[in-house]
Amino acid sequence: AFERITMLCKYTLRVLRPFVPCFMTRAASSTKLTSDSLTVVDNRDGKSYEIPIVQNTIHARQLSQIQGLRSYDPGYMNTASATSAITNTDGEKGLLTYRGYPIKELAEKSNFLEVSYLLLYGELPDETQLEYFTERIRKHTGVHEDITKLIDCFRHDAHPMGMLVSALGAMSNLYPEANPSLVGQDVYADKQVRNQQIHRLIGTLPALSAQISRRRQGRPYVGPSHQKLSYAENFLYMLDRNSNPDYRPHPVLARALDISFILHADHEMNCSTSAMRHLASSGVDVYSATSASTAALYGPRHGGANEAVIHMLEEIGSIENIPSFMERVKRKEVRLMGFGHRVYRHYDPRAKIIHDCAKEVFDVVGKEPLVELAVALEKHALSDPYFVERKLYPNVDFYSGLMYRAMGFPMSFYPVLFVIPRVVGWLSHWNEYLDDPENNIVRPRQRYVGSPPRPFVSMDQRKTSSSAEIRSVESSESKRRYVAPVPP
Numbered sequence: 001a002f003e004r005i006t007m008l009c010k011y012t013l014r015v016l017r018p019f020v021p022c023f024m025t026r027a028a029s030s031t032k033l034t035s036d037s038l039t040v041v042d043n044r045d046g047k048s049y050e051i052p053i054v055q056n057t058i059h060a061r062q063l064s065q066i067q068g069l070r071s072y073d074p075g076y077m078n079t080a081s082a083t084s085a086i087t088n089t090d091g092e093k094g095l096l097t098y099r100g101y102p103i104k105e106l107a108e109k110s111n112f113l114e115v116s117y118l119l120l121y122g123e124l125p126d127e128t129q130l131e132y133f134t135e136r137i138r139k140h141t142g143v144h145e146d147i148t149k150l151i152d153c154f155r156h157d158a159h160p161m162g163m164l165v166s167a168l169g170a171m172s173n174l175y176p177e178a179n180p181s182l183v184g185q186d187v188y189a190d191k192q193v194r195n196q197q198i199h200r201l202i203g204t205l206p207a208l209s210a211q212i213s214r215r216r217q218g219r220p221y222v223g224p225s226h227q228k229l230s231y232a233e234n235f236l237y238m239l240d241r242n243s244n245p246d247y248r249p250h251p252v253l254a255r256a257l258d259i260s261f262i263l264h265a266d267h268e269m270n271c272s273t274s275a276m277r278h279l280a281s282s283g284v285d286v287y288s289a290t291s292a293s294t295a296a297l298y299g300p301r302h303g304g305a306n307e308a309v310i311h312m313l314e315e316i317g318s319i320e321n322i323p324s325f326m327e328r329v330k331r332k333e334v335r336l337m338g339f340g341h342r343v344y345r346h347y348d349p350r351a352k353i354i355h356d357c358a359k360e361v362f363d364v365v366g367k368e369p370l371v372e373l374a375v376a377l378e379k380h381a382l383s384d385p386y387f388v389e390r391k392l393y394p395n396v397d398f399y400s401g402l403m404y405r406a407m408g409f410p411m412s413f414y415p416v417l418f419v420i421p422r423v424v425g426w427l428s429h430w431n432e433y434l435d436d437p438e439n440n441i442v443r444p445r446q447r448y449v450g451s452p453p454r455p456f457v458s459m460d461q462r463k464t465s466s467s468a469e470i471r472s473v474e475s476s477e478s479k480r481r482y483v484a485p486v487p488p
């Protein structure tokens with residue numbers, strides 16, 4: 001009880017702090033200013049304010065006391081949108097940790113389900129906990145019959161991500177008892193209800209993704225293995241098994257995929273994770289929120305970079321063409337895909353791990369012909385002052401696409417291989433968000449630059465103007481159809 005009261009007091013203080021001027025006044029009236037604060041002078045009226053600095057951030061709401069001042073930050077370039085204890089990145093040092101554990105150690109010593117547990121619940125599991133968690137995921141490894149029917153409705157050449165986004169959205173209809181829109185907002189206050197959705201999503205994802213892949217290939221669907229396989233192994237089993245129920249994927253390939261899943265499981269407030277938190281703030285069910293985050297990841301600026309690396313390498317074609325391509329990069333005509341990162345100003349710690357994984361995969365399935373070109377390109381970039389000065393290093397996507405390609409995945413499937421593990425990150429943030437005392441609905445403000453209020457103009461009073469802006473593309477087929485004479 002004492003712990004709870006202390007926690008409650010701490011949370012109350014954290015929530016109230018930005019609103020209570022006494023924090024500011026007290027600090028300002030003391031003779032010695034606290035070093036953990038920022039003194040701001042508003043030159044419009046000469047008033048001075050002292051704003052507390054907490055974890056190297058100031059609370060944006062503190063600014064509102066300064067004549068309603070707001071911070072403007074499109075793209076959240078320098079905005080912390082939440083307090084989180086899950087993943088930390090240190091761009092300068094090239095560090096990435098999950099719950100404090102360096103990614104390198106996790107990739108070497110752990111496995112995807114154990115890392116998932118760590119991300120979701122904060123600590124590494126003991127044996128009983130891991131067994132229970134693994135069993136819950138295993139029990140949910142399957143696809144609901146209604147979703148199978150939905151997948152069947154898609155064209156054979158539908159994009160896997162389009163299918164995945166739709167299937168996850170459709171799942172929101174299947175569990176009305178856990179849908180806040182239907183049974184009330186506080187349904188997720190019950191952690192067991194939350195866990196059921198978490199375990200179901202993690203369990204369903206590989207089965208659903210395998211089904212999507214087999215739908216495109218025209219092969220019958222395969223359920224999970226009767227053998228106790230690892231998460232990645234079971235996924236490969238559902239993708240590849242033909243007639244032999246005892247089929248077992250190659251251990252090196254399964255381990256490489258497992259490591260890739262570990263590397264992609266979370267990356268703090270990236271676009272799709274922020275989307276998850278954004279959606280969660282509306283109180284929508286977790287399946288709709290996961291579908292929306294999947295859609296965010298589908299965008300070429302987020303989950304599509306490894307595919308773009310392959311396209312780029314194909315375009316360069318051979319090692320002799322590297323210098324001329326690099327000149328185009330420097331003239332800013334093209335970007336060197338798989339290089340640079342918003343956070344890392346150093347080698348992306350995931351890049352080295354995936355590079356080593358890829359090498360092991362090549363030893364089993366043969367070298368991807370573009371690898372030599374990629375290695376030469378990396379060497380060239382790392383010795384070129386343009387890249388050195390801008391601190392541009394390979395990121396995780398530089399080699400992951402090559403590894404997936406060598407493993408026989410089509411390019412359109414690469415983002416699916418990103419979604420499967422990233423769902424764990426999204427769900428960890430969803431969980432954390434639900435417990436956060438500051439979890440207001442996300443509702444940013446804007447800088448309005450439109451018209452001031454004006455009276456409505458009736459049709460006969462309106463000026464004629466160009467319609468160029470509202471024209472849309474019309475296909476030749478559509479033109480053919482509509483040039484037909486209108487029947488009398």
Ligand code: CMC
Binds near residue numbers: 334343390
């Ligand atoms: N190729 C060439 N120049 C680059 C690149 C690049 N890949 N990335 C950055 N630059 C230049 C940029 O033009 C700018 O130059 P200048 O100072 O002369 O204007 C300078 O480096 C600083 O870049 P920035 O605009 O501050 O970088 P950013 O933080 O806005 O962009 C990025 C980060 C990832 C969008 C960008 O590096 C990029 O487009 N990379 C290629 C795409 C890619 O590989 N994306 C995957 C990222 S990892 C995914 C994940 O973590 O999940």
